[in-house]
Amino acid sequence: GAGVSQSPSNKVTEKGKDVELRCDPISGHTALYWYRQSLGQGLEFLIYFQGNSAPDKSGLPSDRFSAERTGGSVSTLTIQRTQQEDSAVYLCASSRRTDSGANVLTFGAGSRLTVL
Amino acid sequence: AQSVTQLDSHVSVSEGTPVLLRCNYSSSYSPSLFWYVQHPNKGLQLLLKYTSAATLVKGINGFEAEFKKSETSFHLTKPSAHMSDAAEYFCVVNFNKFYFGSGTKLNVKP
Numbered sequence A: 001g002a003g004v005s006q007s008p009s010n011k012v013t014e015k016g017k018d019v020e021l022r023c024d025p026i027s028g029h030t031a032l033y034w035y036r037q038s039l040g041q042g043l044e045f046l047i048y049f050q051g052n053s054a055p056d057k058s059g060l061p062s063d064r065f066s067a068e069r070t071g072g073s074v075s076t077l078t079i080q081r082t083q084q085e086d087s088a089v090y091l092c093a094s095s096r097r098t099d100s101g102a103n104v105l106t107f108g109a110g111s112r113l114t115v116l
Numbered sequence B: 001a002q003s004v005t006q007l008d009s010h011v012s013v014s015e016g017t018p019v020l021l022r023c024n025y026s027s028s029y030s031p032s033l034f035w036y037v038q039h040p041n042k043g044l045q046l047l048l049k050y051t052s053a054a055t056l057v058k059g060i061n062g063f064e065a066e067f068k069k070s071e072t073s074f075h076l077t078k079p080s081a082h083m084s085d086a087a088e089y090f091c092v093v094n095f096n097k098f099y100f101g102s103g104t105k106l107n108v109k110p
Helices: none
Strands: A005-007 A010-013 A019-024 A031-037 A043-050 A065-069 A075-079 A088-095 A111-115 B003-006 B010-014 B019-021 B023-026 B032-038 B044-050 B056-058 B064-068 B073-078 B087-094 B098-100 B104-109
Touching: A005 A088, A010 A019, A019 A088, A019 A111, A031 A075, A043 A065, A043 A075, A043 B098, A075 A088, B003 B087, B003 B098, B010 B019, B019 B104, B023 B032, B023 B087, B032 B064, B032 B073, B044 B056, B044 B064, B044 B073, B073 B087
Parallel strands: A010 A111, B010 B104
Antiparallel strands: A005 A019, A019 A075, A031 A043, A031 A088, A065 A075, A088 A111, B003 B023, B019 B073, B023 B073, B032 B044, B032 B087, B056 B064, B064 B073, B087 B098, B087 B104
């Protein structure tokens, strides 16, 4: 597609429920990132996929968070047993590669998650 | 270890005066460097990037940044602030993975 597409754009859920957030990166982009931005805060790195390599999960805040990337394209971020502190905007970004200086991260519009 | 530091969490300037947003990085080699901007309730937009060509990089909306290897800095500047520049600015470094600074919120007073 022309840009990074994220869905849903807004999600309201009850505490304890599971949620799935989807990211469709730009076609041909091999690197995909998930970030979290809480109200008034900066970007918190969550997870990074690069091609067929094992993902870098070092930013996931707890084992309730997981992510998959199927076929090197679409990614799903899953949050199990949501808590109120999970409320944030979840941003997805993609780039061609990250070992070349010319590459740029392109962001999606984000998925705003509200946990009641 | 690689890291990126934005020295000011908030900067306030008057319209028409210069803007300086500071960014320092630590690395054993010259990385690729970027500035992104996020306007209120908007997505992140690339402002400019440095990729080892010219050390003075020009971006959109009159912004520019200078890469100074000796100072490990990549400060963002604009000669004359406009009200529409009010936003949050992120310095980003690519060391085989993209690392974001904590952000600087720019306030522009009329």
